[in-house]
Amino acid sequence: xxxxxxxxxxxxxxxxxxxxxxxxxxxxxxxxxxxxxxxxxxxxxxxxxxxxxxxxxxxxxxxxxxxxxxxxxxxxxxxxxxxxxxxxxxxxxxxxxxxxxxxxxxxxxxxxxxxxxxxxx
Amino acid sequence: xxxxxxxxxxxxxxxxxxxxxxxxxxxxxxxxxxxxxxxxxxxxxxxxxxxxxxxxxxxxxxxxxxxxxxxxxxxxxxxxxxxxxxxxxxxxxxxxxxxxxxxxxxxx
Numbered sequence: 001x002x003x004x005x006x007x008x009x010x011x012x013x014x015x016x017x018x019x020x021x022x023x024x025x026x027x028x029x030x031x032x033x034x035x036x037x038x039x040x041x042x043x044x045x046x047x048x049x050x051x052x053x054x055x056x057x058x059x060x061x062x063x064x065x066x067x068x069x070x071x072x073x074x075x076x077x078x079x080x081x082x083x084x085x086x087x088x089x090x091x092x093x094x095x096x097x098x099x100x101x102x103x104x105x106x107x108x109x110x111x112x113x114x115x116x117x118x119x120x121x
Numbered sequence: 122x123x124x125x126x127x128x129x130x131x132x133x134x135x136x137x138x139x140x141x142x143x144x145x146x147x148x149x150x151x152x153x154x155x156x157x158x159x160x161x162x163x164x165x166x167x168x169x170x171x172x173x174x175x176x177x178x179x180x181x182x183x184x185x186x187x188x189x190x191x192x193x194x195x196x197x198x199x200x201x202x203x204x205x206x207x208x209x210x211x212x213x214x215x216x217x218x219x220x221x222x223x224x225x226x227x228x229x
Binding site for chain 2: 035037044045046047050061063097105106107108109110112113114115
């Protein structure tokens with residue numbers, strides 16, 4: 001079964017740090033880019049950033065509001081992607097999803113994790 | 122920053138047709154995708170590359186594109202279609218991704 005499972009969410013004080021994990025299974029993780037998307041309670045989806053695969057030099061890109069505070073990394077040996085969040089603000093409180101773009105659906109996000117809640121307070 | 126604009130809400134009676142628009146300057150050059158999100162659940166892909174439907178998605182969901190606007194149409198709306206719907210695309214360099222502002226579909 002193709003699956004993404006996030007973990008690492010929790011309560012953190014403003015200015016603190018947190019590292020989220022996204023464990024993948026059921027597909028060739030090393031060949032896939034991985035993205036993070038977040039959603040504050042009652043709000044819309046917000047793209048956080050992405051990391052590409054090794055052939056594309058593990059290139060990263062971030063939403064402007066998160067660049068410099070958030071870092072996406074991956075460990076292909078563990079089939080896991082990470083989101084390191086530093087200097088957290090109350091407005092970073094959200095459910096964080098990891099997701100995978102798939103060539104079979106034109107690069108759309110076809111698989112999503114269940115999300116992990118980050119509360120900054 | 123690049124934005125995709127959707128109407129906040131659409132209300133429709135069962136069996137009728139719902140249309141949700143998504144407007145963005147880069148849409149003539151970039152594909153759009155549509156996701157359905159029910160409360161407490163992760164988004165689900167329902168349309169890709171403007172008009173394509175993934176396996177398992179009912180035929181009542183369809184997409185179209187014209188200039189800077191893409192449209193999701195739900196024909197013969199059912200109660201289970203009540204959800205939030207988001208369009209998604211990327212900027213002209215396909216480096217930065219963006220989601221639309223979201224539309225809540227209410228089935229009367």
